[in-house]
Amino acid sequence: QEFQFGPCRVEGITLQELWDAFWAIKDIVQAKDNITSVRLLRKEILQNVSDAESCYLIHALLKFYLNTIFKNYHDKAADFRVRKSFSTLANNFVVLLSKLQPSQENKRFSGHDSARRRFLLFQRAFKQLDIEAAQTKALGEVDILLTWMEKFYHL
């Protein structure tokens, strides 16, 4: 089992562990998302992502989740189950991020700019909401993220 995001290959992550962690918090987190008309990870962000783009995009998304979403939400997660599942997701995202090395040399050539545009669509949508509402929604959309990541996961 490994992820292959274009040129970036990552071993050592068991995707089922991430799904199990998300399922444990899905209802709690999604119940707090009152803005049902908005979706941050919209279709145009994750649809038809080329291999060349995929490593840049997943790197940017994971970094954002770790720095902006998990970081501020973890504190508020008083429910023990949420904290435990949070920790599983966050620490596996740390492993993933540390092993993703999007090539810096051919940044100008392929994938980087279009991946950047996709990420900015997500970030813009995030910033249009109140920060707490946006964090809650983004957390509730981890299943969308994992579903997309699954396309790059090989058993």
Added chain:
Amino acid sequence: DGVAVLPPPYNLSVQSTNMKHLLTWSPVSVPGEIIHYFVEYQGEYESLYMSHVWIPSSWCSPAKGPECDITDDITATVPYNLRVRATQGSETSAWSTLKHPFNRNSTILTPPVMEITKDGFHLVIKLEDLGPQFEFLVAYWRREPGAKEHVKVVRSRGIPVHLETMQPGAAYCVKVRTFVKAIGRHSPFSQAECVKVQGETLPL
């Protein structure tokens, strides 16, 4: 002011074998009193991004004895900080923290237990169930000069697996090792075990 303060646990250490992780410590003893222990952990994420956040262990909040199975808490291949404190009634000791963070990639992998059987002319292996993170790499060969070694990856656990249809009168040997994807490591191979099929080789 002479108030007896409950001493913290000490000598914390983790014994980890085949991805089962046990945190142990030297107990705190107060004659005639019942002592409980609380265990908490933080992964690399917590220690990097929010070092004040500690998470209660799944099975040891509280623990009655000086050990805690932290297997369900260690769910990523990153360094984990672990800490323990003692409580007695309303009194609580200071936290005692594991000196070096624990990473599951340091677990000891032992050669797996296997059971080789013959079902008529069929060579069958049954492997112990070590959990979903384990794959088994089974090597088997016919015991004769120049024999080729065959390899089969087995992911099913605890159920018999057919390896080979054997020739009458021939002997076959098997050895096996585990592989854990989450940490990218193998165990040593087990001892080879050989079985022989009764009966003479039938003339062609």
